[in-house]
Amino acid sequence: METSLLYPVTNDQRTDQKLDGLWQFKFDETKQGVKDGWETGFHDGVSMPVPASFNDFFTDKASREYTGDFWYSRKFFVPSSAKGKALFLRFDAVTHRATIFVNGKEIRSHEGGFLPFAADISTAVHYGAENTVVVKGNNELSREALPAGDTITLRNGKKMVRPFFDFYNYSGLNRSVHLLTLPQERVLDYTTTFELNGQDATVNYTVTTNGDAPVTVSLADADGQVVATAQGKEGALQVKNAHLWQVRNAYLYTLTIQVGDDAQTPVDTYTDRIGIRTIKISGTDILVNDKPIYLKGFGRHEDSPFAGRAFDLNVEKKDFALMKWIGANSFRTSHYPYDEQVYKIADEEGFLLTDEVPAVGFKMAAAAFLGGLNQSFFKGPWLKKLHERHIDQIRDLIKRDKNHPSVLAWSLFNEPDTIDENAVPYFKQIFDESKDLDPQSRPRTFTLSEDDTIETSKVLDFPDFYMLNRYPGWYHFGGYQISDGEAGLRDEMDKWQKAGVTKPVVFTEFGADTEAGLHKLPSVMWTEEYQVEVLKMFSRVFDDYDFIKGEQVWNLADFQTVEGNMRVNGNKKGIFTRDRQPKEAAFFYHDRWNKLPLDY
Ligand code: GCB
Structure with a gap:
């Protein structure tokens, strides 16, 4: 760590x-x-x-x-x-x-x-x-x-x-690579938690330094007016008439931490922007500031032409412009933590994000289309080292991102093999060890692949809400069989309902590969018309089940993949092309999502 x-x-x-x-x-x-x-x-x-x-x-x-x-x-x-x-x-x-x-x-x-x-x-x-x-x-x-x-x-x-x-x-x-000069005695870390009391709010904080010099903390509003101050490495800032950070209506305060006896010549100063808001799960609701929300948005990748997975502020700016235009309010940092500037933009724009560690590929059969292996992932000599690295990256992820108001939840795995009994002790260890890492106790979760259902998954007790990745209409029941795909999806949702699902369910992947510019009447798979049909089918199902609390389509944009007979120069499930131009599906979501309130 x-x-x-x-x-x-x-x-x-x-x-x-x-x-x-x-x-x-x-x-x-x-x-x-x-x-x-x-x-x-x-x-x-x-x-x-x-x-x-x-x-x-x-x-x-x-x-x-x-x-x-x-x-x-x-x-x-x-x-x-x-x-x-x-x-x-x-x-x-x-x-x-x-x-x-x-x-x-x-x-x-x-x-x-x-x-x-x-x-x-x-x-x-x-x-x-x-x-x-x-x-x-x-x-x-x-x-x-x-x-x-x-x-x-x-x-x-x-x-x-x-x-x-x-x-x-x-x-x-x-x-980026940075050369930093820092004072010898300095702030190493800080945490915040929030309590809302009517119009007012309390910001509880802790500050960690590497010395004994006294600490002063102050909070300024968006106009730069100091609204609260406190002394000590632990304390509370009382904010009268607090402006809350709301979904797609962000308000940021500036937190300033000073170390040293003399306010005029502090030995260190650290400044950051924070948002006052609470996150809770209550029954099948996700609550932000005690108000239920519905997630609309995307699974994404840091991916663009020329520089691959490099952080590019221009691409990021464009992605946020597209997400705002289409009426989205959230995304998942699939399948790894993104550059910190992404979280800063999300903080400012009022987007909620599910922050994922790179625990992806914990299921060998999932890579079957790439020539995958039929073996148990959670049984093997690699597990000890893998676990050490996994928990280490969860610790660093939470340490890095815990103060961002945009972070809604922590995703600890993507599509692990959870029908395997051997997964259970591994999950128990990861969930036990990560329990107290986040001072704000945000929900912890992971995505469930198509094989992992309410009937087959052995680890459904662990997540605070369920994230489902489902591909009827594409990987099975594609084309003219899509009506069976819809029927199957409804059967599955009926089973969740019958089992009395007690936590929110968010669809975090669904979609269809689509070659931009390919049209056909009537549609066939890979055309822009077919992608819209698949997405409309999912929307009908989402609208019929109350416990579904979000839809994050796969993917915001086409992205580069390994080569193979299932991929034509990349994954083409983007609603936008890799150079961020709209496919027909973008207009479908623009219409659907903008009809719902932005913060809904
Ligand atoms: C998934 C994976 C995602 C893939 C997607 C697909 O389930 O989580 O990384 O890109 O399916 O399109 O196959």
Whole structure:
């Protein structure tokens, strides 16, 4: 677990300089790098943009599909003024694992491709001089790591990943790198919880620092007026006539934490924007500020042309514009934690998000269409290591994202094999260990694949609400058989109803692959007309069952996948194309969702 995952800020005590831009890059197929001293830096690589996935910049297949170790190197200047400060390099994400060297000295390693980590470089750098940072990355998949898959070696000696999931294994420095100077005595973390009392609210907080200096906390409204202050590392801020953070009607306060005796010259200051709101599950309702909500939105991917899985503010801006236009109020960060800027935008725009760890592929048969394996995932020598990494990433995810008002729930798995008895102890351990991690006690859940029903799943006691991924009309009962698909879906929902479902049910995946521009009357599968028919069929079913509390269609946009006979250059279930243009289905949802109140 990381000591501090606060998002970088610049103020009188802290600086944040991004080391984005062109780095030197090399593949290391034969593990030559260490022998040849690449950790001290190199100039004979190719130039590679950061942040970006390296894959799509190459025009030869062996490079695009490269699996194994790869290296990045660049120089950076550390000013003399940084002397005496704490000095860190913060990597927002290196996919999937990294070892960091500064001036040839190994600083630390990190496992997990979608969460940040910081390397303390204060004793490795030269002040007032150029320094070299080198990242040795690796993008292999295994059953011992998240997301799960295998790495195989072809007969020609090349390694290749076989993911137990469909999204492309985009790799590299996918998010920004920051050079941070921080005060020696500083804020490491903070938490908030909320109580609503009529028109007023109480913001309970805790602050963790690495010293004994006193702490002052203040809260300012959107106009910058301070509305409450408190002293101490734990306390409560009383807010009169509180403006609540509402779904699609966000209101953000600014929380300022100061460390030190003298308010004029604090030893540290940390500022963040928070929203006052509560989240509860009550029976089959999801309550935000004690008001029932209905989720309308998407499963998404961080995916776009050229830079693959890199965070791109332009793409993100466009995605939010599309989600607002279509009348959505929510999304799931399928199938991994997204860049922190996504959560900041969601906070500002009033979107709710289900925050998912990369525990995807925990079911080998699910990858059957990719040549999957008929084995139990929850029985094998890989489980111990996998569990360590899984809980570690849940801890870091909650630590990183717990203060975002947009975070509605934690998704601890996507489509694990829950009909297998062997899954039960694993689930018990993960749910027990994650129970007290979130001070706001948000709901914890996971998606259930089509095989995992109210009759077959062995772990239905664990989630606080159910997320269902269902594909009648596509993977079964497609085309002219869609009426049987609808009948089957209704049979399933009747069974949930009969069993007396006591928790909300949200559909988190459903849809149909659709080639944009393909039309046919009458429809056939893959046409824009057929996608609309499938989505209309689901909508009819959703409207008939009261315990269904949300619809998040798969996917906001087409995205790149592994190649295979089920995928035509990617997953085409997008409501928008990969370059974010609407398919016919976008107008269907624009009509359906905008008829409902935005916060409904
Ligand atoms: C699923 C997976 C998702 C896939 C989707 C599909 O169940 O959760 O990652 O992309 O199905 O389209 O097959």
